[in-house]
Amino acid sequence: MATSELIRGLGERLAGASSAPADSPADHLEPESDADLLPPDPKPGRKARGAPRSRPSVAKATVAQKRAVADALTMMITMPAGIVSLRDPVCGNAVLDQADAVVDRLVPIVCRNPALLSWFTEGAAYMDWIALMGALAPIAKTIWSHHVTRSLGHEQEDHGEHSDDFSGYPAPVFSAA
Numbered sequence: 001m002a003t004s005e006l007i008r009g010l011g012e013r014l015a016g017a018s019s020a021p022a023d024s025p026a027d028h029l030e031p032e033s034d035a036d037l038l039p040p041d042p043k044p045g046r047k048a049r050g051a052p053r054s055r056p057s058v059a060k061a062t063v064a065q066k067r068a069v070a071d072a073l074t075m076m077i078t079m080p081a082g083i084v085s086l087r088d089p090v091c092g093n094a095v096l097d098q099a100d101a102v103v104d105r106l107v108p109i110v111c112r113n114p115a116l117l118s119w120f121t122e123g124a125a126y127m128d129w130i131a132l133m134g135a136l137a138p139i140a141k142t143i144w145s146h147h148v149t150r151s152l153g154h155e156q157e158d159h160g161e162h163s164d165d166f167s168g169y170p171a172p173v174f175s176a177a
Contacts, residue, residue: 061111069110069120073103075130082137086144 061069077099085092110116145152 059114061117065117065121066107066111069117070103070107072120072127072130073106073110074099075127075134077102079130079134079137082141086141086149 078096081092081095081099083092085096110120142152
């Protein structure tokens with residue numbers, strides 16, 4: 001069978017006429033039954049040219065939630081800054097001085113994000129532990145300043161005489177006997 005006859009037979013078969021022989025390759029192009037047919041494609045959708053779609057509105061945070069977020073952020077900023085100020089008073093105190101301004105800027109950001117708001121306000125048992133650490137921080141700072149850096153409570157009582165002068169306590173001489 002020539003190519004032109006094959007094309008003509010295919011065209012006739014597609015047009016509804018069946019002049020091609022039963023064992024021709026055109027037989028394999030038509031479906032066996034109506035069950036093999038795919039459903040027709042849906043009509044293309046058109047976007048509405050009205051107002052642009054906006055995000056679904058998020059519930060606003062309550063005053064109590066904002067206060068809880070502010071308290072949590074204050075603890076999360078001041079505790080590490082207090083620890084840093086033990087070793088580096090300049091940097092630690094700079095963070096402590098700006099803590100309120102940073103918290104004021106972070107609260108609206110946290111309150112706009114439902115996941116962050118939930119993390120800060122719901123089931124926050126960890127915040128109790130952070131609050132306990134905040135209550136213990138002044139004790140730790142006092143112990144550090146008194147015993148480690150010796151910058152607290154070791155004022156010179158004899159006004160000018162150095163109290164750490166150990167020259168009056170000579171080490172014993174050991175003989176090699």
